[in-house]
Amino acid sequence: EPEVTQTPSHQVTQMGQEVILRCVPISNHLYFYWYRQILGQKVEFLVSFYNNEISEKSEIFDDQFSVERPDGSNFTLKIRSTKLEDSAMYFCASSDLGRGYNEQFFGPGTRLTVL
Amino acid sequence: GENVEQHPSTLSVQEGDSAVIKCTYSDSASNYFPWYKQELGKRPQLIIDIRSNVGEKKDQRIAVTLNKTAKHFSLHITETQPEDSAVYFCAASMRGSARQLTFGSGTQLTVLP
Numbered sequence: 679e680p681e682v683t684q685t686p687s688h689q690v691t692q693m694g695q696e697v698i699l700r701c702v703p704i705s706n707h708l709y710f711y712w713y714r715q716i717l718g719q720k721v722e723f724l725v726s727f728y729n730n731e732i733s734e735k736s737e738i739f740d741d742q743f744s745v746e747r748p749d750g751s752n753f754t755l756k757i758r759s760t761k762l763e764d765s766a767m768y769f770c771a772s773s774d775l776g777r778g779y780n781e782q783f784f785g786p787g788t789r790l791t792v793l
Numbered sequence: 794g795e796n797v798e799q800h801p802s803t804l805s806v807q808e809g810d811s812a813v814i815k816c817t818y819s820d821s822a823s824n825y826f827p828w829y830k831q832e833l834g835k836r837p838q839l840i841i842d843i844r845s846n847v848g849e850k851k852d853q854r855i856a857v858t859l860n861k862t863a864k865h866f867s868l869h870i871t872e873t874q875p876e877d878s879a880v881y882f883c884a885a886s887m888r889g890s891a892r893q894l895t896f897g898s899g900t901q902l903t904v905l906p
Contacts, residue, residue: 720898
């Protein structure tokens with residue numbers, strides 16, 4: 679069964695550095711998402727993306743964040759200047775809106791640690 | 794925006810007993826309610842979902858009920874097994890393209906052998 683994949687599984691960075699998290703959504707899916715989960719807390723929506731543009735974004739997704747679909751398979755999340763509070767698990771998800779309902783499938787996550 | 798409340802935060806049951814987790818949502822426009830199971834260090838996995846035009850859905854030992862009037866939905870797991878131990882998240886979303894899922898705070902279910 680096809681799955682969403684993410685790389686790297688763990689990223690350690692210094693505060694102020696830029697990071698790029700990578701995702702390969704399920705191949706026939708058209709809608710892509712990033713969520714984050716701070717340790718022990720709920721999953722929080724960051725941004726959704728369709729047809730090469732952002733569809734929705736949360737208040738967490740400020741100017742330090744950007745997303746891109748650089749080619750036909752990858753979907754990336756960039757954090758320009760990381761802060762300590764950006765430390766979290768970042769999940770990519772994708773959906774195809776079959777039957778109009780938003781079944782989202784999650785990747786395994788990238789654990790980001792900002793030192 | 795949507796707000797989803799989930800209770801209880803922790804739940805311990807004996808193997809073979811039933812477990813019930815409850816969620817409420819605030820936005821009457823929400824019409825899709827999935828439940829995810831997350832094992833430690835793993836991705837959230839969709840285990841069952843319900844649309845707003847349905848009151849109940851069952852899949853083997855798992856069932857979900859929805860009360861649109863009261864804006865609450867529940868997950869029922871019968872004949873629990875140790876491998877059911879995990880964190881369970883409810884979520885809500887509106888119909889339409891690329892709509893965000895709003896998650897509840899999660900329930901740590903422990904099934905005691």
